[in-house]
Amino acid sequence: MDWLLLYHLFITVLISVPYSLAEAPQSLGCQTTCGDVNIPYPFGIGQGCALSKEFELNCTRDKNGTYKAFTSESSDVEVVNISLFQGQARVKNWISWQCYNSTANEISDYSWGELNLTTTPFRFSSTQNKFTAIGAQTLAYFYLQNGKPLWYRTGCVSVCLSMQGLVNGSCSGIGCCQTAIPLGMNYYTVRFDGNFNSSDVSSFSRCSYAVLIDANSFNFSTTYITTTNFWYGNNGQVPVVVDWSIGNETCQAAQRNKTSYACVSSNSSCIDSTNGPGYFCNCDKGYEGNPYLPGGCKDIDECLNKSTCSGICTNTPGSFICSCPRGKHQVGNNTGDCYNNSRIPLWVKMLIGICVCIVVVLILSSFIYLVHERRKIATMKEKYFREYGGQLLYQEMKSKQGFTFTIFKEEELKEATNNFDAKNILGEGGNGAVYKGTLINNEDVAIKRCKTFDERQKKEFGKEILILSQINHKNIVRILGCCLEVEIPILVYEFIPKGTLFDLIHSYHTSHFSLSSRLRIAQEAAEALAYLHSWASPPIVHRDVKSSNILLDENFMAKVSDFGASVLAPSDQDQFATLVQGTRGYLDPEYMQTGQLTVKSDVYSFGVVLIELLTRKKAFYWDGAEERSLSSAFLSAMKVNKLREVLDDQILNEESMNLISGVAELARECLNMEGEKRPEMREVAETLDRLRKTMKHPWVHEIPEEIESLICEPSTNKELEITSYRSLEEKAMLTIESGR
Structure with missing residues (x-):
């Protein structure tokens, strides 16, 4: 029993040693001053009173009897x-x-x-x-x-x-x-x-x-x-x-060893030394005392200082709360400055009043400005809407059943095109840019922003767009709606996925493009223009017929597009004066000279498209170092019986030469300098249809010799030449029909 008692006593002493050392300055009665110098722990006078040997100080009496610390x-x-x-x-x-x-x-x-x-x-x-x-x-x-x-x-x-x-x-x-x-x-x-x-x-x-x-x-x-x-x-x-500083470790390293870590007081922090290795300790904010002793950091009672709070002071651990009694208010957050509501200095009241007034004036001014700008924008949108016949369109939409036409808001079209991002541009020309857009119902559309708009178009826009919206032809791109809130109206068309005829002819020049496909596309485009000229009421002049305005759907069916330059022909006259508009290389020379626009102007432009299909050359192309007009080069070749020299090699063979010659002759008729002598678009469409049927019947390989002689030997009598060609062509068709 005596040995067991001694063992427990020994263990108790071992466990209590670290605590006794931590409490050494107090429990061992260590000296805490030397003369006028305070000696705080971890420093100490005498053995066992300091944190370590290097922190020990000596208190020595000099010859004058003054105690000094060394x-x-x-x-x-x-x-x-x-x-x-x-x-x-x-x-x-x-x-x-x-x-x-x-x-x-x-x-x-x-x-x-x-x-x-x-x-x-x-x-x-x-x-x-x-x-x-x-x-x-x-x-x-x-x-x-x-x-x-x-x-x-x-x-x-x-x-x-x-x-x-x-x-x-x-x-x-x-x-x-x-x-x-x-x-x-x-x-x-x-x-x-x-x-x-x-x-x-x-x-x-x-x-x-x-x-x-x-x-x-x-x-x-x-x-x-x-x-x-x-x-x-x-x-x-x-x-x-x-x-x-203490030791030669950083705070992070020292904190890992709890037995040697010197910042033993709660509410204390470790600070790395900035002058060599080691660290020292501080009490946290709101506490004071010795962080090197257990419980050494004591809460500061800020309320003991009367200047801390002139109101009601409540001490809290590490801080305090200052509140003001009824009838007083506090300036700032927990500052301790309480003032009587009635005793606020006059200059403070004036300053607060001025600041409040300035803020109120700024807010009101901003609000008035925003309201004014919104009203201004709304007024402008309403003005444009009236100018472009928006009311007329609304009335028609209400009165007609099944009238599928939409008047879009500007914001809808911005959202559909990502604010008209240049990445969404499908094509761009002199009359404007076309963007691909996706409406809120996930429908893909083509959105055209025109660049210019003349006064005649402004006055007639509502009527014209109403007529154009009712066009329903398989070879014409449908117009789905428009936006009238902007200075120049924005048009919305159905989206045609396969690009333009121009791209098919010129951008993919190495790919095979059969003669039958060319004739089919030409006939489909001609059918669309014939519909506009002869069956639309009133007739519509496209005014910008070109290969880049003929689109191709997923089945490569031709669809005539871009009515941004189109006009309605008056019912009481065949031609009328207008600002010359179109694309270089496709423009009717007679229209350019006189400014008199007729449906025959579209016929001329279509003739250029026909020779584009035959030659696979652009309306203006480079021949060596010289830029040449395709229509002029084609007519010159026809005149000297050198058609073969300008034709595309892919379609040039003996079996199809007679058929090509027929298409070439039709193109020459369309390019006649006198508009009256050009065929109607419905005649062009019919001729292309007959030529395609000729191609479909294998037992008809040649155009009668009479026609071939007319093509190969240019006649001096153009009227007789055209008449003879048509009569002979009709004979050929009768032969085909009887062969069936």
């Missing part, structure tokens, strides 16, 4: 102040000096000092100390070390040949100089350069001084040059600021 028994470094919060202390440093002996004509009096802190937790503060030299002819060197076999040397020169130029408080090199030191230094010594002495200036300045000093405690005096006041006035020592 770093160790073997050190004469006097500690005059320790700050836990800043992790700093102030120690005394001996002033190094040398004086010129005029009798011996040499430097015979000197004391070159050093300061060694290598066995302490101290390092010289590089931010608050300056190496300072004083004298009329002085060059002092400062040797430093950071505890490693690495030395640093710095220094400065102080010169003055007379008392002139010396200024109290100025240490800029005249009588006094200063220089900074690097981080992490804990040892230094001073040396004077022997070539700099006071022999030349001994009449007014005999001594030089050098020391590392707290820059904030030093103020240069001109008497330091002419007297020994700097030494004797400071008893040979001046304060220097040192940073201290």
Whole structure:
């Protein structure tokens, strides 16, 4: 039983040792002051009273009976102040000096000092100390070390040949100089350069001084040059600021070892040292005390300070709450400034009132401006809507059953095209750009934004768009709706996926494009134009017929598009004057000269499309270094019986030559310079239909010799030539019909 009791007692002592050491300054009755210096833990006087050996201090009584704290028994470094919060202390440093002996004509009096802190937790503060030299002819060197076999040397020169130029408080090199030191230094010594002495200036300045000093405690005096006041006035020592830290680990590393971690108080924080390795501790905001002792950080009762809160103060852990009694208000958040509602200074009331008025005026002005701009935009949209016949369209939409036409909002079309993003452009020409868009119901559409709009189009737009919207032909692109809220109306068409005839002819030049496909597309386009000219009421002149306005659907069926330049022909006359509009290379020469637009202008343009199909050349193309008109080159070749030279090689063979010659002759009729002599579009469509039927019957390989002779030998009588061609062609068709 006695052994068991001793065992438990031994274990209890072992467990209690760490706690006893943590409580050492209090439980062991350790001395907490030395003279006027407070000695807070982790520092301590005597064995077992400090955190570690390097933090132990000695309290020694000098010859005057004053107690002073020193770093160790073997050190004469006097500690005059320790700050836990800043992790700093102030120690005394001996002033190094040398004086010129005029009798011996040499430097015979000197004391070159050093300061060694290598066995302490101290390092010289590089931010608050300056190496300072004083004298009329002085060059002092400062040797430093950071505890490693690495030395640093710095220094400065102080010169003055007379008392002139010396200024109290100025240490800029005249009588006094200063220089900074690097981080992490804990040892230094001073040396004077022997070539700099006071022999030349001994009449007014005999001594030089050098020391590392707290820059904030030093103020240069001109008497330091002419007297020994700097030494004797400071008893040979001046304060220097040192940073201290615990160990050589960072906070992150130190916190892993709970037994050696020094910040043991709750409500405390660890701070990495900025001057060498190690860390120190601080109490958190709202707490004060010693973070190195358990429970050492105590809550600050801010309410004890009457100036903290002029209202009702309630202390809380680490903070406080200040509230104002009834009838008073608080300025700021928890500031403690409570004012009577009736006692707010007049200037404060005026300032608040002015600020409120300015804010109100700004808000009202912004609101009025926004309302005005919205009304302005709404007025402009309403104006455009009226100008372009929006009311007429609305009435027709209400009155007619099955009238599928939509008047779109501008925002709908912006959303459909991603704000008319250039990436969505399908094509662009002189009359505008066409964008691909996707409506809210996921329907793909083609949206055209026109660039120009003349006054006639503005007046007639509503009527014309109403007629165009009712066109229902398989070879004409349907117009689905329009937007009238903009300066120039936006048109919405059905989306045709396979691109344009222009692309098929020219962009894919190496791909095979059969003669039968060319004739089919030509006939389908001709049927569409014939419908516009002969069966629409009133007739419609397209005015911009070209291969890029003939689209191809998923089955490569032709669909005539782009009615942005179309006009309605008047019922009482065959032609009328209008602004010349169209595309270079396709424009009717007669229309360009006279400005008189007729349906025959479309016929001419279609003739250019026909020869594009036969030659696979553009309306204007480069022949060597020369740009040539396709229509002129074609007519010239026909005239001299050299049609083969301009034809596309893919369709050039003996079996199809007669058929090609028939199409070429039809194109020449369409390109007649006199509009009256050109065929109607319905005649063109019928002729193309007959030629296609000829191609479909294998037993008819040739056009009668009479027709071939007319093609190969140009006649001087054009009227007779055309008539003969048609009569002979009719005979051929009768032969085909009887063959069935």
